[in-house]
Amino acid sequence: MTNPAIRAIKQIYSTLYGQEAKVADYVLRHPDIAAKMTVTELAERSHVSEATVMRFSKKAGFKGFYHLKISLARQSVLKQTITDDPNLSTVVRDLFKEKVADLGWTQQVIDISVLQETLNQLKKSQMVYLFAAGNTNNLAAYASYLFNQLGVKAISTPLPEAQLNLAYQMRPTDFCLLLSDSGGTKLILDIAEICNQNRIPMVALTSQDKSPLTQLARRVLLGVHRAPSALEIAASTRLPLIAILDLLVTLLAADDSGHYVQYGSEREGNLAQYKY
Structure with missing residues (x-):
């Protein structure tokens, strides 16, 4: 069965201009690869601008490139299911192997100087602001809770409107952590622009080294999922980004001053009344 995105591209191909046709040619030749790319990566591979990729996506009938990617990926997701292998123990072994490989890649590419700057x-900072969108929102809430438990004042909210309100409250004495697996979420890009305009220190946590977000953020901590997943949709998990957040929390707790671990122990004692 022909993928709906491929069908749509073929239908409008004759109406495309030269640069747009370059994008179409690449997607038609490499649909599985294009489904995993960022808009920046596809633009580079097609030798066109990001604006051309976006214009092409809309001509093909999609709201934007992300929606085109979803349609391209849908077919491969349908093809690859856990039931392809009746041996569940084999599937478990392979999936864990892939996740371990992702963590290994993340360890290799993490920028130690940016990690140190982030800790500093x-x-x-007077306040740490964490911003995320979609299914990455839970990571912002998770990190905010752990930072506060160590005595680092942090705040996050899942509501886009509230996030923008918080973004405009930030001052140069604050710090901003931007979490975006794709590096192309418009809300996060808008907040990155606000940080640059108001000179707010920021670090981006993302899984895409070539993305609109990495073009806006000078400092980036990269979490990688390069292992080819046996179940395509499993690549959307946020384990590498969680690992970076856990690393930051652990390094804070290991600070020579002992301040953060002591504060955390006191808070844990206060919370003990809610546990058996």
Whole structure:
């Protein structure tokens, strides 16, 4: 069965201009690869601008490139299911192997200087603001809770309107952590622009080294999922980004001053009344 995105591209191909046709040619030749790319990566591979990729996506009948990607990926997701292998223990082994590989890649590419700068900002900033969207929102809430438990004042909210309100409240004495697996979420890009305009220190946590977000954020902590997943949709998990957040929390707790671990122990004692 022909993928709906491929069908749509073929139907409008004759109406495309030269640069747009370059994008179409690449997608038609490599649909599985294009489904995993960012708009920046596809633009580079097609030798066109990001604006051309977006214009092409809309001509094909999609709201934007992300919606085109979803349609391209849908067919491969339908093809690859856990039931392809009746041996569940084999599937479990392979999936865990892939996740371990992702963590290994993340360890190799993490920028130690940016990691150190992030720790310094967490320690000295008056308030830490965490922003995320969609299914990455839970990571912002998770990190905010852990930072506060160590005595680092942090705030996050899942509501887009509330996030924008918070973004305009930030001051240069604060610190901003932007979480976006794709690096192309418009809300997060808008907040990155606000940070640049108001000179707010920021670090981006993303899984895409070539994305609109990495073009806006000078400092980036990269979480990688490069392992080819046996179940395509499993690649959308946020384990590498969670690992980076856990790393930051652990390094804060290991600070020579002992301040953060002591504060955390006291808070844990206060919370003990809610546990058996």
